[in-house]
Amino acid sequence: GQNIDQPTEMTATEGAIVQINCTYQTSGFNGLFWYQQHAGEAPTFLSYNVLDGLEEKGRFSSFLSRSKGYSYLLLKELQMKDSASYLCAVDPTDSWGKLQFGAGTQVVVTP
Amino acid sequence: KAGVTQTPRYLIKTRGQQVTLSCSPISGHRSVSWYQQTPGQGLQFLFEYFSETQRNKGNFPGRFSGRQFSNSRSEMNVSTLELGDSALYLCASRRDRGGETQYFGPGTRLLVL
Numbered sequence: 001g002q003n004i005d006q007p008t009e010m011t012a013t014e015g016a017i018v019q020i021n022c023t024y025q026t027s028g029f030n031g032l033f034w035y036q037q038h039a040g041e042a043p044t045f046l047s048y049n050v051l052d053g054l055e056e057k058g059r060f061s062s063f064l065s066r067s068k069g070y071s072y073l074l075l076k077e078l079q080m081k082d083s084a085s086y087l088c089a090v091d092p093t094d095s096w097g098k099l100q101f102g103a104g105t106q107v108v109v110t111p
Numbered sequence: 112k113a114g115v116t117q118t119p120r121y122l123i124k125t126r127g128q129q130v131t132l133s134c135s136p137i138s139g140h141r142s143v144s145w146y147q148q149t150p151g152q153g154l155q156f157l158f159e160y161f162s163e164t165q166r167n168k169g170n171f172p173g174r175f176s177g178r179q180f181s182n183s184r185s186e187m188n189v190s191t192l193e194l195g196d197s198a199l200y201l202c203a204s205r206r207d208r209g210g211e212t213q214y215f216g217p218g219t220r221l222l223v224l
Binding site: 033035040041042043044045048087089091097098099100101102103104 | 142143144153154156159161166167169199201203205212213214215216217218220
């Protein structure tokens with residue numbers, strides 16, 4: 001099975017950088033997703049890491065280390081609109097669409 | 112390309128009733144998954160359909176069921192509603208198999224009174 005852990009909440013100021021860590025235990029997976037979810041809304045796709053390493057996409061970057069069971073999402077130049085929950089999800093190899101989600105990290109951006 | 116759509120967006124029912132939610136995937140996507148999201152339990156997988164076949168199922172009682180049509184549209188049904196079924200129900204689609212991005216619809220917010 002997969003145990004996915006991420007911090008419950010993080011607070012940072014506008015313009016700063018925040019790194020959200022995600023650790024997991026899994027027997028096998030295709031890749032790891034990061035989603036952003038604003039209160040009352042659906043999750044929106046941010047990134048999908050299949051290979052080890054860093055993938056950069058504008059202000060957001062995501063990193064994966066399969067050997068260490070570790071991923072992080074890096075949010076740079078924080079804006080107020082980045083206040084949201086960030087969900088880490090493992091895509092298991094044999095579970096047909098059944099993503100395993102962490103509980104989410106609530107990021108609060110302050111002025 | 113249009114995103115995943117879900118209807119209705121909001122629904123109020125009373126205990127004991129049944130409800131049907133609908134999901135239309137992104138064009139060309141054949142896999143549709145359903146999730147339930149509540150503040151206490153987070154996002155929990157209900158089931159996944161591909162080519163009208165259920166390929167995977169989560170740990171939910173038999174009151175929760177679903178189906179998929181030949182055009183890949185999917186419905187989920189909850190019978191004999193309970194207060195604890197109040198949640199945001201999310202549908203997600205992907206083209207085919209694992210290793211591809213799964214996109215979520217806006218969700219249906221169900222309130223059971």
